[in-house]
Amino acid sequence: MDRRDFLKRLSAATATMGLAACTPSEKTKEIIGTKSKKPTGEMTYRTVPTSGDKVSLLGYGCMRLPTVQHGSAREQKDIEIDQEELNAHVDYAIEHGINYFDTSPVYCQGRSEHHMGIALKRIPREKFLIATKLSNFAQEFWSREKSIEMYRNSFKELQVDTIDYMLLHAIGGTSGEYNSTHTFEKRYIENGILDFLLEDRAKGKIRHLGFSYHGDIAIFDRALAMHDKCKWDFVQIQMNYVDWLHAKEVNPNNTNAEYLYAELEKRNIPAIIMEPLLGGRLASTLSFIAAKLKAHRPEDSIAKWALRYLGSFPNVLTVLSGMTYMENVKENIDTYSPVEPCTEEELALLEEVAQAMLRYPSVPCTGCQYCMPCPYGVNIPGIFQHYNKCINEGNVSVSNQDENYVKARRAFLMGYDRAVSKLRQADHCIGCGACVSHCPQGIKIPAEMQRIDKYVESLKQSMD
Ligand code: SF4
Ligand code: SF4
Incomplete structure (x- = not known):
């Protein structure tokens, strides 16, 4: 049938x-x-x-x-x-x-x-x-x-x-x-x-x-x-x-x-x-x-x-x-x-x-936690979850010329500190790779951490 x-x-x-x-x-x-x-x-x-x-x-x-x-x-x-x-x-x-x-x-x-x-x-x-x-x-x-x-x-x-x-x-x-x-x-x-x-x-x-x-x-x-x-x-x-x-x-x-x-x-x-x-x-x-x-x-x-x-x-x-x-x-x-x-x-x-x-590149993290704990304390699923949530809500901007850039930046940064404590954010990833083989989604976790951290830094710098 x-x-x-x-x-x-x-x-x-x-x-x-x-x-x-x-x-x-x-x-x-x-x-x-x-x-x-x-x-x-x-x-x-x-x-x-x-x-x-x-x-x-x-x-x-x-x-x-x-x-x-x-x-x-x-x-x-x-x-x-x-x-x-x-x-x-x-x-x-x-x-x-x-x-x-x-x-x-x-x-x-x-x-x-x-x-x-x-x-x-x-x-x-x-x-x-x-x-x-x-x-x-x-x-x-x-x-x-x-x-x-x-x-x-x-x-x-x-x-x-x-x-x-x-x-x-x-x-x-x-x-x-x-x-x-x-x-x-x-x-x-x-x-x-x-x-x-x-x-x-x-x-x-x-x-x-x-x-x-x-x-x-x-x-x-x-x-x-x-x-x-x-x-x-x-x-x-x-x-x-x-x-x-x-x-x-x-x-x-x-x-x-x-x-x-x-x-x-x-x-x-x-x-x-x-x-x-x-x-x-x-x-x-x-x-x-x-x-x-x-x-x-x-x-x-x-x-x-x-x-x-x-x-x-x-x-x-x-x-x-x-x-x-x-x-x-x-x-x-x-x-x-x-x-x-x-x-x-x-x-x-x-x-x-x-x-x-699919035109919006979120991270395919399901939150399964198989990659945890990170020996350096990074909250891997928490970071990905926040990033994906911001994409879904229109709070990740491609350019600082975007109409809602200032609002999106504020929402991203404030939400980031609330969702993930400072000591567990992406900038604490040293790229050791210990998490990678545990991820059933095959996510290149260190590379994604670097990408997200770069994005966070760019948001912070644009406030100066
Ligand atoms: S690559 Fe980064 S997130 Fe993964 S275990 Fe090492 S420090 Fe933690
Ligand atoms: S193992 Fe992969 S899919 Fe599971 S929480 Fe970690 S990054 Fe996300």
């Missing part, structure tokens, strides 16, 4: 699965606040071909859990997860049809699995599907013993006997001086870990096996060439309306999602989607671009467009969204309860928007 047929048939084919509500505590009710506009039971579900699992089109990403400091556990240092707020999110999510929760041993500075285990323990086991990963990136975890220890610890932290979806985490990346092929061999093949996981799937300890992919396309192709042996149940890829046709323009190391998706679709392997908002950049775009979308659907947020886009693809199983605040949870649930796929005209508009966005 092609996408056009799919659009016609989607409303009839949308499966629904009502999930009973948990009884929320008074504090939970307070956190949840007003009820979502949508009643329960309208979430769109997709089916896993190998098992028949019905998976909610919206997946709860556990990388940005809420903290007592009222922020996201992905971006902050010295975090303390707000368990009560997290429980409220999980209750609301389950009540409104989300059943897929995606974590990893490395998320939230290694605390995500533990806190998700506490939150999900309160929920009947048949009401949720838990996904986690073998995140054995560091060379100290490449041995069979260490990898198995990490794998077993996930069961313990999550307080489950079975893991529903297990992923080889971020294949295609490099490690230290080693290239992607060497790293893949060491992490999964030479130590027999892939065979071990296949055996555990056969025993039912894990119900589905797949991988998430970033980086070298040769490793993606190699893993798919192993499909006859591995019978991958699903694969997680980076996809959104910019990466569909323009991934290489955002980051030369990436591959267009059109290719990744097509390779999965032809093998009938469902796609799980990460980075639906391109690290947040599709949630708050340049104001003239936002105006184009608003003119078409005045009620819809910019983020809703990105989620509707992904829901328009029939082979997308679930779209992962890291939701730090209850309003994100509610809005995303509304978007997929049920999904309203984009029309052909809307898809063309989003392609136009993607092309317009």
Whole structure:
């Protein structure tokens, strides 16, 4: 079935699965606040071909859990997860049809699995599907013993006997001086870990096996060439309306999602989607671009467009969204309860928007923090986030002759000091390169730091 047929048939084919509500505590009710506009039971579900699992089109990403400091556990240092707020999110999510929760041993500075285990323990086991990963990136975890220890610890932290979806985490990346092929061999093949996981799937300890992919396309192709042996149940890829046709323009190391998706679709392997908002950049775009979308659907947020886009693809199983605040949870649930796929005209508009966005050179940082800590204290994701935010808000000027130069300069410099403390700004980067190999987006971090620092200096000098 092609996408056009799919659009016609989607409303009839949308499966629904009502999930009973948990009884929320008074504090939970307070956190949840007003009820979502949508009643329960309208979430769109997709089916896993190998098992028949019905998976909610919206997946709860556990990388940005809420903290007592009222922020996201992905971006902050010295975090303390707000368990009560997290429980409220999980209750609301389950009540409104989300059943897929995606974590990893490395998320939230290694605390995500533990806190998700506490939150999900309160929920009947048949009401949720838990996904986690073998995140054995560091060379100290490449041995069979260490990898198995990490794998077993996930069961313990999550307080489950079975893991529903297990992923080889971020294949295609490099490690230290080693290239992607060497790293893949060491992490999964030479130590027999892939065979071990296949055996555990056969025993039912894990119900589905797949991988998430970033980086070298040769490793993606190699893993798919192993499909006859591995019978991958699903694969997680980076996809959104910019990466569909323009991934290489955002980051030369990436591959267009059109290719990744097509390779999965032809093998009938469902796609799980990460980075639906391109690290947040599709949630708050340049104001003239936002105006184009608003003119078409005045009620819809910019983020809703990105989620509707992904829901328009029939082979997308679930779209992962890291939701730090209850309003994100509610809005995303509304978007997929049920999904309203984009029309052909809307898809063309989003392609136009993607092309317009690419004319403004933001840094493709997703905020994953894999590059941290910098030995010299540089707040790498914080700097990139501020720079990108200023681009999106029109506060990065190409020339001091620009009409709004003075206003933009003020906004950039004042916001910079607020977002990143002086000791952690780009001028403290000595270019040692220690961070570079950890970045799944392949960002040339020292060069970008130098570029941003030069820009900051030029702004300061123009004030003299
Ligand atoms: S290159 Fe710069 S940002 Fe990266 S680790 Fe070295 S000092 Fe830190
Ligand atoms: S620079 Fe790279 S590794 Fe660091 S937070 Fe951004 S995307 Fe992640």
